[in-house]
Amino acid sequence: MTTSIAAHPDGRMAWTRQNLLGLEDLSAPEITAILDTARSLKEVSTRSIKKVPALRGKVVVNLFFEDSTRTKTSFSLAAQRLSADVIDFSVSTSSVSKGETLRDTARNIEAMGVDVIVVRHKSSGAPHLLARSVGCSVINAGDGSHEHPTQGLLDLFTIREVMATRGRDFGNLHVAIVGDIANSRVARSNVHGLIKLGAKVTLVGPSTLVPGDFRRLYPGVSVAHDLDALLPTVDVVNMLRIQFERLTSAAFPSVREYSRFFGLTKERMARAKRDLLVLHPGPMNRGLEIMTDVADGENSAILSQVANGLAVRMAVLYLCVGARGDRR
Amino acid sequence: MLDVLIREAAVVAERVERADIAIVEGKIVAVVAGIAEQAKETIEAAGLHAFPGVIDSHVHFNDAGEHEGSRAHWEGAATGSAALAAGGGTLFCDMPLNSSPPTLTAAAFDAKRAACEKGSVTDFALWGGLTPGNLDHLEALAQRGVIGFKAFMANSGMDDFPRADDLTLYRGMKIAARLGLPVALHAESEEITSRLAAEAARSGRGMLDYLHSRPALAEIEATARAITLAEETGCSLHIVHVANARSAALVRRARVNGWVAVTCETCPHYLALSEEDAERLGPCAKCAPPLRTLPEIEELWRELAAGRFAFVASDHSPAPPGMKTSPDCFHCWGGISGVQSTLAVLLTRDPRLPLERVAKLTAGHVAARYRLPDKGAIAVGNDADIALVDLDARYELTRAMLLDRHQQSPYVGQTFRGRVARTLLRGRTLFLEGKLVATGGGQFLRPAPAT
Numbered sequence: 001m002t003t004s005i006a007a008h009p010d011g012r013m014a015w016t017r018q019n020l021l022g023l024e025d026l027s028a029p030e031i032t033a034i035l036d037t038a039r040s041l042k043e044v045s046t047r048s049i050k051k052v053p054a055l056r057g058k059v060v061v062n063l064f065f066e067d068s069t070r071t072k073t074s075f076s077l078a079a080q081r082l083s084a085d086v087i088d089f090s091v092s093t094s095s096v097s098k099g100e101t102l103r104d105t106a107r108n109i110e111a112m113g114v115d116v117i118v119v120r121h122k123s124s125g126a127p128h129l130l131a132r133s134v135g136c137s138v139i140n141a142g143d144g145s146h147e148h149p150t151q152g153l154l155d156l157f158t159i160r161e162v163m164a165t166r167g168r169d170f171g172n173l174h175v176a177i178v179g180d181i182a183n184s185r186v187a188r189s190n191v192h193g194l195i196k197l198g199a200k201v202t203l204v205g206p207s208t209l210v211p212g213d214f215r216r217l218y219p220g221v222s223v224a225h226d227l228d229a230l231l232p233t234v235d236v237v238n239m240l241r242i243q244f245e246r247l248t249s250a251a252f253p254s255v256r257e258y259s260r261f262f263g264l265t266k267e268r269m270a271r272a273k274r275d276l277l278v279l280h281p282g283p284m285n286r287g288l289e290i291m292t293d294v295a296d297g298e299n300s301a302i303l304s305q306v307a308n309g310l311a312v313r314m315a316v317l318y319l320c321v322g323a324r325g326d327r328r
Numbered sequence: 329m330l331d332v333l334i335r336e337a338a339v340v341a342e343r344v345e346r347a348d349i350a351i352v353e354g355k356i357v358a359v360v361a362g363i364a365e366q367a368k369e370t371i372e373a374a375g376l377h378a379f380p381g382v383i384d385s386h387v388h389f390n391d392a393g394e395h396e397g398s399r400a401h402w403e404g405a406a407t408g409s410a411a412l413a414a415g416g417g418t419l420f421c422d423m424p425l426n427s428s429p430p431t432l433t434a435a436a437f438d439a440k441r442a443a444c445e446k447g448s449v450t451d452f453a454l455w456g457g458l459t460p461g462n463l464d465h466l467e468a469l470a471q472r473g474v475i476g477f478k479a480f481m482a483n484s485g486m487d488d489f490p491r492a493d494d495l496t497l498y499r500g501m502k503i504a505a506r507l508g509l510p511v512a513l514h515a516e517s518e519e520i521t522s523r524l525a526a527e528a529a530r531s532g533r534g535m536l537d538y539l540h541s542r543p544a545l546a547e548i549e550a551t552a553r554a555i556t557l558a559e560e561t562g563c564s565l566h567i568v569h570v571a572n573a574r575s576a577a578l579v580r581r582a583r584v585n586g587w588v589a590v591t592c593e594t595c596p597h598y599l600a601l602s603e604e605d606a607e608r609l610g611p612c613a614k615c616a617p618p619l620r621t622l623p624e625i626e627e628l629w630r631e632l633a634a635g636r637f638a639f640v641a642s643d644h645s646p647a648p649p650g651m652k653t654s655p656d657c658f659h660c661w662g663g664i665s666g667v668q669s670t671l672a673v674l675l676t677r678d679p680r681l682p683l684e685r686v687a688k689l690t691a692g693h694v695a696a697r698y699r700l701p702d703k704g705a706i707a708v709g710n711d712a713d714i715a716l717v718d719l720d721a722r723y724e725l726t727r728a729m730l731l732d733r734h735q736q737s738p739y740v741g742q743t744f745r746g747r748v749a750r751t752l753l754r755g756r757t758l759f760l761e762g763k764l765v766a767t768g769g770g771q772f773l774r775p776a777p778a779t
Contacts, residue, residue, distance in 0.1 A: 182562060206587040211505065211562025225559075225587035261587060 018323045019131045019138045020316050022147035023192040031193055034315050035157050041318065042311035044081055054318055055084035058115040062088045063106065064141070065121045070282065071141050071150075074306075075118045078313035084115075102126060103133045110134045115321055119143075137320040145183045150316060151281055152189025154309040156197065158301050159236055161308070162277055170197035174233055176224075178204040178262055179240030179289060181214065186281045187240060191218050202230060205262060227262050231272045238279040239264050242289045255288065264290045269299065277301055330357070332755045333367035337378035337716060340687045341706050349378060351712040354754030359708060373716050376749055377683065380691035380705050381418025381450075381713030382671055385698065386512075386568055386593065386641035388663065389420065392427040392436065393443040399428045403646045403733050405447035408667060409770060411644075411732035413758040415668040416715030416748045418450050419703060419773065421694075424457035424478050425489040426645065426663075432457045432489075434468040441472075441772055448770030449758050451713075453700060458500040458511060459490050466500065470507040473774030475698040476566070477504055481550045482516040482616070485662060491518060494553065501563035509775075510564040510589075510698070515550035515575070516542060516617055525658060535607050538657040539618040544572035547617050551575045555582045558590055566697070567592040569643045571617040573627035576636040591638040591697060596673035597664045599628055599640075601738060611652040611660040613738045615643070632689070633680050639693045640674060642667045646734050665736045668729075673739075675719065675746035699775040712755040721747035731764060 014033040023031065044052055060079040062072050072088065079086045089109060106117060116137040119127050124144030131138040142148040163173060175194055181187045181203045194201050195218065202222040203210050215223050224230045231237070244255060264278065278290075278300045286292045295302060332351040339347045339359060350358035350365065389408035394400045405422075412420055422444065424431035431437050431454060444452050456469035458479035466477060479492040479500060492500060497511075504511045524541040531537060551567055555578065558565035570576055570592045582588040597615065602622050606613040613619060620628075631637060645663025654660040666673075674686045681689075687705070691713075695704025702710045724743045727735050751759040758766045 206589060207559045208505070208562050208564055208589040212560040213502075213562075226585065261584075 015319045016323050018320050020149055020320055021127050021131060021138065021140045023149050023152050023189045023196070024147065026196070028196045031153070031156065031196060034153055034312065034319060035160060037319060038153070038157055038308070038311040038315035039161075041314040042308070044314070045307065045310060051081050051083055053083045055079065055082035055321055058084040058321055059113060060084045060086050060116040060118060060317065061109050061114050062086065063091065063109065063117050063119045064088070065091050065102075065119075065126070066142070068120055068142065071120065074309045075141060075313050078310050079116075079317055081310070082314055082317060084317070102129060106130050106134050110136050115324075116317060137324060139316060139320060142185055145185050145188070147189045148185040149189050150309065150313050151186050152193045153316070154305055154312040155190055155238060155279055155281070156193045157308045157312050158279060158305050159277065161304070162301060163235075166275070170194065170199040173235045174200045174202070175236040175238065176202045176204050176230060176234045177238045177240065178227060178264075179242055180209045181205055181240070182209050182211065183243070184240050190238060191221060195220055202234070204230060206258070228268065228271060231268065234272065234276065236277040236279065237264065237272070238281070239290045241281060241283065242285060244285075259288050263288060264294050266291060266293050269294055269297075275299070279305060281305070330365050330367035332369045332371065332712065332752070333363060333365070334371045334373050334378060334714065334716070335363075337373035337376055339378045339706055340380070340683045342684065344377070344683050349706065349712070349714065351755040354712055354756070355702075356706060356708055356710050356712045359706060371716070371750070375718065375720070376716040377719050378706060379416060379671065379683075379715045379717055380687050381715055381751065381753065382412070382416045382690045383419045383421070383694040383700065383704060384412055384417055384642050384644070384667060384670065385421045385639065385694045386423060387412070387420045387644040387667055388423045388426040388646070389444070389644075390427040390646075391422075391443040391447060392429060392439045393446075397428055399426070401648055402426070405444040405452070405770070406449070407731060407733040408644065409448040409450040409452070410764045411668040411730060412450055413751045413753070413764065414729070414731045414748065416671045416717060416751050417667070418713035418715075418751065418753045418758075419452065419700070420450060420667075421453045421455060421475055421698065424455050425484055425486050428488070430457050430486070430489045431455065431469070431474075432459060432462040433465045434472055437469055437472045437474065444770065445772060447768070449764065449766055449768060450753055450770050451773050452770055453698065453773045453775070455512065457489060458492055458497075458504070460492060460496045461490070463496070463500055463503060466503045467507060470509055473772070474509065475700070475775045476510040476512055478512045478514075478568075480514045481554065482514060482518045482521050482546070484514070494557070497554070498557050498561065501557055501561040501565075505561050505563040510566050512566045512568050513550075513554050514569070515547055515554050515567050517546040517550045520546040520549065529658070533656040533658055535610060535614070535657045536603070538614065539603055539606060541658075542616055542618050544574060544617075544620070544624070547572055547575045548578060551578050555579070555586070555588055555590055559586055559588045564589040566590070566638075568641070569593065569595050569598070569617065570637070571595075571598045571620055571628075572624060573631045576631045580636050592636075593639050593641045594628060594632065594637050595641060595643045595664075596666055596670050597738065599625065599632070599677070600673045600742070605738070609738050611654070611657060612736045613664065614657060614660060614662045615645070615664045616662050629677065629680060637689070638697055640670060640689045641694075642670050644732070646732060646736060649734055649736060652736065664738055665732055665734060666739060667732060669725065669737065669739045669744070671715065671717070671748070672725075672744040672746060675717070676744045700773055701776045703773070712752055714752045715748055716750040716752075718747045718749050719745065721745075723747055729762065
């Protein structure tokens with residue numbers, strides 16, 4: 001297996017980081033290195049024995065200050081397939097009192113001889129703080145409304161994989177990200193990654209969730225409030241999960257109105273290109289931002305995203321540990 | 329054992345249905361026909377309609393306590409809230425200006441909250457102001473619990489509350505968006521109104537001259553500009569006291585096509601009074617934007633029936649009567665004192681508006697828009713804020729019936745349908761058969777958190 005990874009020397013050379021904190025920091029070759037490595041690791045999951053000894057003897061800790069079954073499971077499985085030992089370190093959110101505790105907790109964990117800390121935290125920038133406090137690798141599994149780099153990477157991976165079969169690359173793709181852009185770490189990581197790889201990106205939603213001045217925040221990105229008008233020009237649509245509480249608290253717009261204007265329905269799909277690729281980071285609110293017949297339809301790559309998430313997280317673990325230069 | 333049981337009222341909720349309302353510790357615990365449980369106080373309400381207590385989202389009670397220069401001889405929370413209760417109201421949202429000091433800082437907020445807690449018989453919420461000088465105070469005002477920020481695009485008439493120029497508005501809206509609070513705007517073009525007023529100064533100073541210095545165009549132009557800024561900043565926007573149908577249509581279009589979070593309100597006086605009334609009544613009918621023509625009023629009712637206005641608010645804006653006597657209509661105080669009559673105006677224009685709609689326009693939509701917890705509807709779990717109304721009764725409004733301090737209502741002499749028999753706040757009767765029967769007890773309400 002190690003030879004199969006080493007078969008991508010460009011990727012190996014491009015990657016020198018021991019941490020993955022966000023896609024904003026990465027260069028296009030670094031992102032490509034992860035995607036290439038993930039492509040070679042994806043094959044592991046198809047074998048009868050779904051395991052390679054790449055990280056044997058290494059210890060990966062999931063340090064989750066926010067509940068997340070999917071992401072945590074995906075990281076655990078990714079580490080296990082690389083033969084690492086995995087420990088879940090659950091922290092009750094109520095007992096967390098910001099910086100000091102976070103740093104102390106991490107140092108305590110590190111003192112037990114840990115190689116990688118996978119961290120999710122409700123505060124933006126928490127993984128960065130952690131990375132400055134410990135010597136082991138730190139991987140951001142979602143920090144506040146800042147970034148969720150592995151979700152961004154798995155979306156990029158899925159887009160690239162599907163589009164490669166059509167002979168297309170990011171340079172001639174138009175991707176729409178629809179929903180609560182203002183509060184979404186998934187959107188942020190996606191935007192950074194897509195722009196770096198050369199895609200055209202349009203952010204879509206009501207102005208409370210997608211203010212017009214996002215055009216300035218992300219140079220080169222377009223903003224639109226009319227999904228119907230935009231849809232015919234789009235190759236990929238990434239439907240973000242809508243958080244009910246954010247909409248209902250604003251009262252206007254209401255959840256019902258949101259769904260009427262921005263929900264991906266079969267009728268709305270009739271306006272889109274026939275081979276439109278539909279993504280959703282999950283968990284879905286079926287019937288709200290995406291209708292069941294679309295989520296389960298032929299344009300949807302939502303289940304591939306889950307499988308690809310595993311490969312991408314294997315690649316990130318593998319590369320970050322490797323960059324520390326002490327892989328056995 | 330219940331505290332209060334209201335029996336056999338026609339309850340105006342999603343539908344109008346005959347039911348009993350059970351109240352314990354100020355909360356509605358049941359709305360259903362045939363409640364058998366005993367109560368300490370039983371109110372027989374057969375023949376009466378139970379509306380949710382009116383929430384007036386836009387009043388100027390001007391109460392900042394008693395101190396040097398505090399305008400303590402202006403309305404005040406005690407009389408203002410009494411008049412509100414007499415009109416079936418249980419909650420007001422006080423505007424930041426006309427009180428002295430205006431609500432531009434946390435300290436001014438604290439003074440107003442204390443004054444209202446002392447004087448008000450109804451519950452209340454407070455607006456903060458957004459002016460060129462106080463952008464640094466918006467966050468502190470949000471922490472204090474304002475429901476949003478009020479700004480003027482045209483001259484407010486108060487030196488201590490300067491209008492927000494476009495850049496101030498843009499910056500203020502960015503802050504408001506971050507704080508998750510709406511900005512409420514007086515949307516009239518300063519350029520158009522000030523130039524027309526200056527031109528009018530050379531011709532005449534009567535009521536009609538004043539009216540024509542503030543055309544609908546001034547509203548429409550400012551509304552369009554405000555919508556642009558809201559789109560840019562992601563701010564939730566509310567246009568107050570809209571007096572013409574085209575502004576409402578603009579708001580509607582922005583909401584549907586541009587997907588800007590923008591709503592608007594109109595006022596009872598724009599629905600009930602015309603230019604002719606303004607001429608007849610004189611300064612007591614002066615307001616900005618001004619009263620409009622009968623065809624424009626017809627259009628407003630059509631917009632209201634079509635759901636283009638989120639709600640109706642009184643913009644009760646009184647001043648001592650001495651400020652309303654100048655023969656120069658540009659000089660005398662602008663502001664209509666109508667807090668007691670919002671429900672009356674809407675109920676009298678039957679049958680255009682279904683009662684369920686009236687309840688939304690006077691309570692439900694206000695509570696939803698400003699995230700006022702447990703308010704706005706007769707529903708289990710909500711505060712027992714209820715107006716019992718005799719819809720068969722017609723009455724002529726006389727000055728003696730008015731409970732506000734200066735009693736300058738332009739509706740005096742008009743005949744209305746729907747007499748308020750009783751008003752309850754959190755189960756406690758405030759107003760009964762023409763008389764205020766409670767003092768004090770009003771509580772401050774902060775909006776529910778945004779997330």
